[in-house]
Amino acid sequence: MIQRIQSIYLLIVTILSIVICLYPYASINGAELTYTTSIIYAGLATIIPVITLFTIFLFRKRILQMRLCSFACILMLFQAIYMIASYFIAGKDMPEGTCHLYLPVVVPFINIILTYLAIRGIGKDEAMVRAADRLR
Numbered sequence: 001m002i003q004r005i006q007s008i009y010l011l012i013v014t015i016l017s018i019v020i021c022l023y024p025y026a027s028i029n030g031a032e033l034t035y036t037t038s039i040i041y042a043g044l045a046t047i048i049p050v051i052t053l054f055t056i057f058l059f060r061k062r063i064l065q066m067r068l069c070s071f072a073c074i075l076m077l078f079q080a081i082y083m084i085a086s087y088f089i090a091g092k093d094m095p096e097g098t099c100h101l102y103l104p105v106v107v108p109f110i111n112i113i114l115t116y117l118a119i120r121g122i123g124k125d126e127a128m129v130r131a132a133d134r135l136r
Contacts, residue, residue: 016110033083
C-alpha cells in the first residue's frame with residue numbers, strides 16, 4: 001500500500017541501502033573500502049534492503065512489520081558501527097592525511113532515522129485500527 005507515508009520511508013531506505021553498495025565508504029592510503037571488502041559488510045548491505053522491501057508489502061500485518069523494521073534498524077546500527085570500526089582499524093598505522101571517510105558513512109544513520117519514522121507511522125496505523133475495532 002504505497003499511499004502510506006511509512007511505505008515511502010521504507011522505499012527510501014531500500015533505495016539508499018542499494019546506493020550505498022555502489023560507492024566506497026572510505027579510502028585508506030589509496031585503497032578504497034567498498035561493498036566487497038568484507039563478507040560481514042556485504043551480508044549487511046544485501047540483507048537490509050531485502051528486509052525493508054519485504055516489509056513494505058506486509059501492510060496487513062502491522063505488528064510483524066514493526067518487528068521487522070526494528071530488526072532492520074538494529075542491522076543498520078551494526079552496519080554503521082562496522083563501517084566506522086573497519087576504517088579506524090585499517091587506518092590506525094597510517095600517517096595523518098592518508099585516510100578519508102566518504103559520504104556513504106552517513107547513509108546508515110539516515111536509514112535509522114527513516115526506519116524509526118516508519119515504525120512510528122505503523123504504530124499510529126495500528127492504534128487507529130484498534131480504535132476502530134473497539135467501536136464495532
